[in-house]
Amino acid sequence: MNLWCLRSSLFLGLAIACWAQPGDPTRELLKRGITNYERSSTNFRNFFFDRLTVTRQFEANGQVREEHRNLIRRELFDGVPVTRLVERDGQPLSPAEKAKADANIRRARAEYAALSTGDKAKRDAEAARPSREIEFLREMPEALDYEYIDSQWDGPREILHFKMSPRPGYRPKNLQAKVFEKVRGEIWIDKSQNEMQKLDAEVFDTVSVGGILAKIEKGTHFLIERMPVQEGLWLPKLIRIKFGTKIMMVKSIRQESETTYSAYRPINHTAEKAPAAP
Numbered sequence: 001m002n003l004w005c006l007r008s009s010l011f012l013g014l015a016i017a018c019w020a021q022p023g024d025p026t027r028e029l030l031k032r033g034i035t036n037y038e039r040s041s042t043n044f045r046n047f048f049f050d051r052l053t054v055t056r057q058f059e060a061n062g063q064v065r066e067e068h069r070n071l072i073r074r075e076l077f078d079g080v081p082v083t084r085l086v087e088r089d090g091q092p093l094s095p096a097e098k099a100k101a102d103a104n105i106r107r108a109r110a111e112y113a114a115l116s117t118g119d120k121a122k123r124d125a126e127a128a129r130p131s132r133e134i135e136f137l138r139e140m141p142e143a144l145d146y147e148y149i150d151s152q153w154d155g156p157r158e159i160l161h162f163k164m165s166p167r168p169g170y171r172p173k174n175l176q177a178k179v180f181e182k183v184r185g186e187i188w189i190d191k192s193q194n195e196m197q198k199l200d201a202e203v204f205d206t207v208s209v210g211g212i213l214a215k216i217e218k219g220t221h222f223l224i225e226r227m228p229v230q231e232g233l234w235l236p237k238l239i240r241i242k243f244g245t246k247i248m249m250v251k252s253i254r255q256e257s258e259t260t261y262s263a264y265r266p267i268n269h270t271a272e273k274a275p276a277a278p
Contacts, residue, residue, distance in 0.1 A: 032194050036234075043233055045127075048074045048081065050263045058254040077105055081267050143170050143180035151191070158191040164201070175209060179216055182207045195234045199224045216243065229264045236261050 051072040057065045071087035082105055086092065093101065115123065145168075149161040165184045172178050185201030203220040220243040227237040242256040 036195060040233065040235060044235060045081075046267050047229065047235065048076075048263070048265045048267055049235075049261055051259060051261055053257060053259045055258075056256045058256070060254070077102075078109075080109065139172065139174055139177050140180065143167055143172060143177060144183065146187075149186070152188070154197070157193075159197055160189045160191050162187045162189070179203065179207050179209055182216075182218075185222075190234075193228070193232065193234070195228070196224075196226055198226070230266075235264060 051074075052069065053072070054067065054069050056067045059065050069087075069089050070085060072083060073086045074081060074083045076082075077084070084101060084105065092098075112120065112123070144164045144166060147163045147165075149163055152159045152161060163184075163186055166181050170181070172180065182203050182205040183201055184204055185199065187196065187200075188198040189195070190197050199222065201222045203216055203218060206215055206218045208215050221241070223238070223240040224236065225238040226234045229235045236259075238258070238260055240256070240258045243254075
């Protein structure tokens with residue numbers, strides 16, 4: 001599991017883990033959480049959207065070393081939905097860059113069109129397959145304890161607010177799940193739809209997730225906000241991850257990534273079926 005997959009798995013795991021309320025049967029809540037995330041992941045491909053990602057690299061003293069802003073847009077390209085870079089650091093792609101990107105998209109489509117029916121089915125099934133981290137996520141509800149704080153109202157929706165902390169004595173079955181021994185934070189849940197509205201969590205002590213190969217450092221912070229885009233369907237609104245990771249006990253990486261989603265709109269399902277977006 002690479003570093004990005006690990007961070008993504010941890011992030012999603014936290015979200016799913018926090019469905020478990022004190023005194024409630026966690027098994028059924030876990031199933032709901034996994035089902036909701038799988039459905040969200042699947043339906044994400046059925047929407048156009050804008051995704052602005054700002055990444056910052058930091059010096060050891062906390063000063064920003066470099067910053068990049070990329071705008072990704074899922075849109076129609078020759079009648080097919082694709083996900084593509086449209087701006088880099090606030091500037092549209094140059095004509096040469098756009099032409100190269102267009103050529104790459106057309107090449108990917110041509111390669112897909114040349115596949116046999118069976119190979120197309122395999123590729124489509126692979127693209128729609130739940131992430132390989134699902135087995136890891138299934139462990140998460142057991143790894144944390146939760147304390148009810150209060151209820152809040154967001155328009156007509158009642159939002160339940162919980163505090164979360166490591167569950168004493170819990171022994172993770174997965175090496176990466178050890179990170180939950182050092183996680184605490186807060187979670188906000190939409191009561192009527194059983195959907196996570198917001199998650200704010202931090203790693204409060206350095207934890208090894210791969211022996212001497214990798215450590216997630218103290219102070220790694222996760223923030224996620226989600227919003228309803230259709231009846232019964234929630235998708236990401238904001239994801240912010242600030243992390244410090246040490247590789248091979250030598251190379252230290254300090255980075256912040258903030259991704260904002262906007263302009264969700266359903267894809268016309270009568271449009272040509274597209275292969276996995278390049």
